Amino acid sequence: MxxxxxxxxxxxxxxxxxxxxxxxxxxxxxxxxxxxxxxxxxxxxxxxxxxxxxxxxxxxxxxxxxxxxxxxxxxxxxxxxxxxxxQVSYREELNIKQRLLFELPGMQSAFEEAGHDIRWHTAQPTGYRSQAQLQCDGNSRGFFALHSNAIVDWPPEGCRNLAPELSEAMRAFQPPGPGRYAFRVAGGTVYGPESLRTNALVESRLLDDPAFSWSFPARSFMQSNRFLVGEWLRAWRELEPPAHEGPLVELFAGTGVVGGFLMKDGLSYEGYDSDPAALAAGRHCFSIRGFSGQFRRRDLYRQGLPTGFSDAQSLVLANPPRAGLGQRLTRDLLESRASALLYSSCNPQTLARDLISLRGRGALSVRAIRIFDFFPRTPHLEVLVRLDRKQAGPAH
Known part of the structure; x- marks a missing residue:
C-alpha cells in the first residue's frame, strides 16, 4: 500500500x-x-x-x-x-503488567502513598469472559485483526477467553448476513443477538451469595470477568470508610450495582448516568430491595456534577468508561465537600492522569489500591483506588 x-x-x-x-x-x-x-x-x-x-x-x-x-x-x-x-506465561504477564503500571506518570508515588494497603486479585486466566461480539462479513466469521476491519477466522478450539458455553454458542451461530453479533452469558443462560436486541432485563448472580443478585438491561455494561466480579464488589465494601453513615453518590452508576451492594439502613443514595435503560433497571433493583435512592440522568462529561451535589459526609463512587473522570469532573470533585472517593478504572493511563489532578492540590490522598486482572492475556487492568480528603491543619 x-x-x-x-x-x-x-x-x-x-x-x-x-x-x-x-x-x-x-x-x-x-x-x-x-x-x-x-x-x-x-x-x-x-x-x-x-x-x-x-x-x-x-x-x-x-x-x-x-x-x-x-x-x-x-x-x-x-x-x-x-x-x-x-506468547508468555501468565506469571510473566502479571510481572509485565505490574512494571508497566508503575511506569505511568505519578503512579509510583500513588502506590508509595498507599503504603502496604495494596493487593492484586487474579483468577483463572481462561474461560473468564461473559460477553463478546462476533464479526461477520459474509465470507468469514471471527474477530477483527489488529488495526483492521479484516476478520480473523474463528479458531478451531474457540476463543479461550470466553466462558465455554458462550464460546460454544458463538461457534454454533449461523449469521443471517454480514454484521456484528453480540452475545453474553448471565445466570447460566446464554443470550444471543435476538435476545439482546430487545434489551430485556437480565438477572445475574454476581457473587457466590445466593441472596444477592442484580438485574441489568441485556445490552448494558457490566464487568465481564465472571470469576472476579464478586471479589471486585467485596473490595468496594472493604475500602468503604469505617462507620460511614453519609450519603452514597455514584457516578457512571449504570444500574447502581455498586451502590446497591453498599446500601444499608439509614443511607441515602444518588446515582448519575446517561443511559436511561440502566437507570430504570437501577430503580427497579432498589425498589424490590426496599432501598431509598434517586437515579438521575446526566451527561457527566458534558454537564459535570450538579451544584452542591454532596455534603461533607458523602462517599463518592466512580466507575467511568476508559476516558476516565477527565478535567471537569476531577475539578468538580476537588471543589466538592465529599469526604472520600472510591474510583474504579478500566484504563490505568487515564487513572494516572486523574490521580495527578486529584492529588495535585493536596486535597486528596491515596489510602488503598486494589488491582484486578479482569482481562488476562490482554493489556487491560481494573484498578480500584480509595482517596480520602485530607483534614485541614490547625489555624495559626
Missing part, C-alpha cells in the same frame, strides 16, 4: 511498552510498536498502521525466539487483535 501498510520488516524489539506492545526501531530509527513479540527476539513483522513519526506492526514469523517465549494456545494469535500476551 502507498502508506507502507503491509510492508514486511525484520526487527529486534527492545522492551515492553504500554498497551501490550514491544518497542523496536526500523532501519531509519523510527519507532515501531510490535504486537506479538518479546523483547530481545528477532522477528519478521508486517506493518499494520503507519503514521508520520511511528508505526505499528504484527509478528508474521519468529526468527530467533526469546528464552521465555511459550507456544500460543490459540491459533488466531497474534493475528487477532484481542490478546497481547499469549
Amino acid at each position: 502507498k502508506d507502507g501498510t503491509g510492508t514486511r520488516l525484520r526487527l529486534v524489539p527492545k522492551r515492553w511498552v504500554q498497551n501490550g506492545f514491544t518497542l523496536a526501531h526500523d532501519e531509519n530509527g523510527g519507532p515501531v510498536f510490535v504486537h506479538g513479540a518479546l523483547p530481545g527476539e528477532t522477528v519478521e513483522v508486517t506493518l499494520t498502521r503507519v503514521r508520520s513519526n511511528h508505526s505499528f506492526a504484527c509478528v508474521s514469523q519468529v526468527l530467533e525466539p526469546a528464552p521465555d517465549r511459550v507456544e500460543s494456545d490459540c491459533a488466531a494469535f497474534p493475528a487477532c487483535g484481542g490478546c497481547s500476551f499469549r
Whole structure:
C-alpha cells in the first residue's frame, strides 16, 4: 500500500511498552510498536498502521525466539487483535503488567502513598469472559485483526477467553448476513443477538451469595470477568470508610450495582448516568430491595456534577468508561465537600492522569489500591483506588 501498510520488516524489539506492545526501531530509527513479540527476539513483522513519526506492526514469523517465549494456545494469535500476551506465561504477564503500571506518570508515588494497603486479585486466566461480539462479513466469521476491519477466522478450539458455553454458542451461530453479533452469558443462560436486541432485563448472580443478585438491561455494561466480579464488589465494601453513615453518590452508576451492594439502613443514595435503560433497571433493583435512592440522568462529561451535589459526609463512587473522570469532573470533585472517593478504572493511563489532578492540590490522598486482572492475556487492568480528603491543619 502507498502508506507502507503491509510492508514486511525484520526487527529486534527492545522492551515492553504500554498497551501490550514491544518497542523496536526500523532501519531509519523510527519507532515501531510490535504486537506479538518479546523483547530481545528477532522477528519478521508486517506493518499494520503507519503514521508520520511511528508505526505499528504484527509478528508474521519468529526468527530467533526469546528464552521465555511459550507456544500460543490459540491459533488466531497474534493475528487477532484481542490478546497481547499469549506468547508468555501468565506469571510473566502479571510481572509485565505490574512494571508497566508503575511506569505511568505519578503512579509510583500513588502506590508509595498507599503504603502496604495494596493487593492484586487474579483468577483463572481462561474461560473468564461473559460477553463478546462476533464479526461477520459474509465470507468469514471471527474477530477483527489488529488495526483492521479484516476478520480473523474463528479458531478451531474457540476463543479461550470466553466462558465455554458462550464460546460454544458463538461457534454454533449461523449469521443471517454480514454484521456484528453480540452475545453474553448471565445466570447460566446464554443470550444471543435476538435476545439482546430487545434489551430485556437480565438477572445475574454476581457473587457466590445466593441472596444477592442484580438485574441489568441485556445490552448494558457490566464487568465481564465472571470469576472476579464478586471479589471486585467485596473490595468496594472493604475500602468503604469505617462507620460511614453519609450519603452514597455514584457516578457512571449504570444500574447502581455498586451502590446497591453498599446500601444499608439509614443511607441515602444518588446515582448519575446517561443511559436511561440502566437507570430504570437501577430503580427497579432498589425498589424490590426496599432501598431509598434517586437515579438521575446526566451527561457527566458534558454537564459535570450538579451544584452542591454532596455534603461533607458523602462517599463518592466512580466507575467511568476508559476516558476516565477527565478535567471537569476531577475539578468538580476537588471543589466538592465529599469526604472520600472510591474510583474504579478500566484504563490505568487515564487513572494516572486523574490521580495527578486529584492529588495535585493536596486535597486528596491515596489510602488503598486494589488491582484486578479482569482481562488476562490482554493489556487491560481494573484498578480500584480509595482517596480520602485530607483534614485541614490547625489555624495559626
